[in-house]
Amino acid sequence: MEPPPDSLLKYDTPALITPTTDNKSPRARPLKVSPQQLVLSGPVPPPPKPKSPPAETEEILNAILPPREWKENNTRWIQQVSSTPATRMDVVHLQEQLELKLQQRQAREKGICPVRSELYSQCFDELIRQISINCPERGLLLLRVRDEIRMTNTVYQTLHASGMTFGIKKALQAEQEPSGKQRIADLENKNKDLERQVNEQKAKCEEIERQEAERRQVEEKQHTAQVQLLKRTNQQLKAHLEEIITPKKGKSSAISE
Template structure:
């Protein structure tokens, strides 16, 4: 049985848990039954040292399995109405396994065309699986070191999640600002159109007032010319009158002079 999604983490062979996923009972899981000791009337002999060591090793192996299952939970999937469970492997890793893990990581990075730089979900997923596999290998040899690596992994994921949330919020903020800018742009364009219309109206009023001013100046010039002409004619008339009066006066003076001589 092959699991649906292959991972860089090493798992045991899948185990059939239940043939009917709707009615899962605890009895459907495989039970580990400890061997019963024979009942006898005599005293129970103390187990030899080898049995104590074996029991200690079994207990340590059980604790390691529990820690591994808490760090890397078993995978479950359904196929043809059957529930399959696959637990993480508790087999210690050798140096060859680490080399194979590195080669498999490089192969999958190239196979899935992961980007070498920048943000790449594929590269992040594969390196996360590789880190989980390293945690598994370290936990088998030293559970405390594995739990410490688990803390490091969780902290890295929390930091990445925080950065992702910050990025999403910044994108949302940028979108809001862009929408506000678009709305402000529309308002500004409408205001510009209104101001341009006002400008055209004012220019039309200015042209009308200029035309009125030109008409008024033209009328004033014509009226001034008429008045100047009239004033010139009056001056000429007064000059002629004055000249006639001077001639008449001189004539009278001559007459008086002639009468006085006589």
């Protein structure tokens, strides 16, 4: 595992975790050994002890900003946040480092940018560290504010991701399905096509009715002519029958006389 990258949060010098340190309680501070002290042999005079903050402040500081651990060459290292009070120059240097890292990592000025969010989060953690050293209660309150902001940002990112997914889905549906204007135009064309079919059917119906009327008139004329012909034939046959019957009646009367 590689060492953690540089951060705007101020840390102490990394310390080697000895096997005896692993058996201690989590709240116990690990034994700090400088790399130079590991190389030198012989008795080394202890360095002057700096003025350290109260143990309660250190516990609160470790609870707010937990130390980071990593492995390197089969050895475990731990690095705790610095408990040194910050000066005005430290704050000015923090601002300069923030601006420099934003430019170096090419963070976007607008919109959602993970790089900008990470750097501002580190800067806020450093401010919490500086304030917690002087007033632990204020640091705990800022911790609540930080957690609430992170939770809100997480919700916004989730909503943004779901909104992007919904937008892409709607865009794909819009590409597959015709738009409102296109659908209206298609329906109007379909309506015109149906009206044209109706007009064609009406024209066919009128043509059939006209043909049937003409055929009926022709059949009526033929029927009338046939009836008249039959009537004339009947009259001719009737007259002819009467002519045949009349001489017979004259002969029968003459025979009777």
